[in-house]
Amino acid sequence: MSFATLGLSEEIVRAVTERGYTVPTPIQSQAIPAILSGGDLLAGAQTGTGKTAGFVLPILHLLTTNAAKGPSEGRPPIQALILIPTRELAAQVEESVREYGKYLKLNSMVMIGGVNINPQISRLRSRVDILVATPGRLLDHVQQKTLDLSHIKILVLDEADRMLDMGFIRDIKKVLALLPKHRQNLLFSATFSDEIKALADGLLNKPAMIEVAKRNATADKISHKVYPVDRDKKRPLLAHLIKENNWHQVLVFTRTKHGANQLAEYLTKNGINSLAIHGNKSQSARTRALAEFKDGSLQVLVATDIAARGIDIADLPHVVNYELPNVPEDYVHRIGRTGRAGQTGEAVSLVCVDEIKLQSDIERLLKRELPEEVVPGFEPDRNAKPEPIQNGRSGLPGRGQPRGRSSSKPASQGQARSNTGPAKAGGGGFGSAKPAATRRPAGRGR
Incomplete structure (x- = not known):
């Protein structure tokens, strides 16, 4: 099987080939046709399986095939929103969008915290077809009325389990309320916990389901x-x-x-x-x-x-x-x-x-x-x-010092606003340590 046989345009296949990829990974060979069909998707894949290309490639194809025309007095609207839990991953996903779409007339943008918001505001004044964003900074723009999400055709929740773990569920619900009801929803997660299933039930409409790796499996090699x-x-x-x-x-x-x-x-x-x-x-x-x-x-x-x-x-x-x-x-x-x-x-x-x-x-x-x-x-x-x-x-x-708490979780933007969510039980402690479930407070102010 090749990328061309999956139904992708010649321009996309050319860009993929130039990056050295010729044979789709299992998640790509299953997800790409499912997304091209226009339906919702719930996909489970361990990290490193090539899932980013699994949703980026068909999104590029769909937006090119069904090119949106903007209002006569302005620019075309944002058509695809990809929500990502961390800044680094958001930057890398947007880089993939640009590389795979370099022969297409589509424009993308990354929207993350930790940097000046003003250049982002300026960028939004020009054409943006695909927006890759972290939840907190996205809502900052919504609050400042610099962002219009009312024409989104495709929504991707990537690393959905990580989103929930970081306490982003409230932010996600706020974003969903701003989107049009009729859209294509794609949810990618490394694991299918009960929380993920609950989120999928409320978000997805008769989704195709793909799970290419055993839950919590590690790569064979x-x-x-x-x-x-x-x-x-x-x-x-x-x-x-x-x-x-x-x-x-x-x-x-x-x-x-x-x-x-x-x-x-x-x-x-x-x-x-x-x-x-x-x-x-x-x-x-x-x-x-x-x-x-x-x-x-x-x-x-x-x-x-x-x-x-x-x-x-x-x-x-x-x-x-x-x-x-x-x-x-x-x-x-x-x-x-x-x-x-x-x-x-x-x-x-x-x-x-x-x-x-x-x-x-x-x-x-x-x-x-x-x-x-x-x-x-x-x-x-x-x-x-x-x-x-x-x-x-x-x-x-x-080192003899007290072993106080110091967070190792990402201080990604939007976290301060998401100080809710259940504590996650850990692997237990030793000696006089209390069980992990009682040691980690429910409030997340990490």
Whole structure:
């Protein structure tokens, strides 16, 4: 099967071919015909399966085939709205729209927070056919009356499960109320939780359903490795692994912003070019770090979970869990940055005694044991006592400071306005730690 056989225009197939893609992935081969038929779609696909092209390509085709004519006195209206949970992912999706549509007479725009709103207002005065936006900044424009959504033909909710996890449900409902009733709705999610099913029931009209990967499955070509280590030896072990194995383009996850900063500084001082990326960083700093990481000039990017679904880098070879996530599903999202679209990748986790329960929760979710390897010189103390990971978060371990809460969730715009939503039960704690469900408050002010 080729992209041409899916019914896409010659111009779109040409752009896809120039990016080096010739054979559609499973999600693309199923989603593209379904979307071209004009009906609603509920699609489940793990990260790295090519789902962005799965909805971008048919949207480009539909809007070109059914080109809208604007009112005689003004410009054509916005026809497609793609809602994305994080700024980085929104920027990358809009980049894909431009690249796949470069031979078409369609214009796109990305609308995110963390940057000056005035250039966006100016951009809206010219033609925009496809708008890629995060919910908070979109509603900022609605409030300032700079945005008209009354002619939207196609709505995409991408990473819908992440949207709900970040507390965007109120914002989504506000946006839906501004859209015309008759439109095509496309909902993409890595998992089909009860909340996602409820959202789909209220949004979609007799949708086609596609699920190309088992729920919470990891890519087949990702190899997993756990390195047991004492909490105060994690940083030197990570530096050792990077140098000894000559790793380049290493994405490292920490639980906290403070921990990300400290780890990046440590690695840099030890001759490993590193930068941290998280919600407290300015948008320009985040964009610059991602650009350097993508082009290979930055060896290590240390991130909180803001990057778990927002980084799309071809052939990213290594993802390291410096600290295991409190929620097992987040392990899947983190390591999904490697092993994308059929490529191989390596997922490494540094696990101390505090995290043994978290490792067990992840293995239970994956229905497999993660292979372990002890590095000579970094053998863990088997008599070490676990310390609680309070609130499901910890700072850099082994420093003797209190382990206070520091958010690792994205400080994406619109979050402050979305301080509601159920707490998500985590993987449990150790020692005197309370169960995760009681440790994380329901209010989300992250």
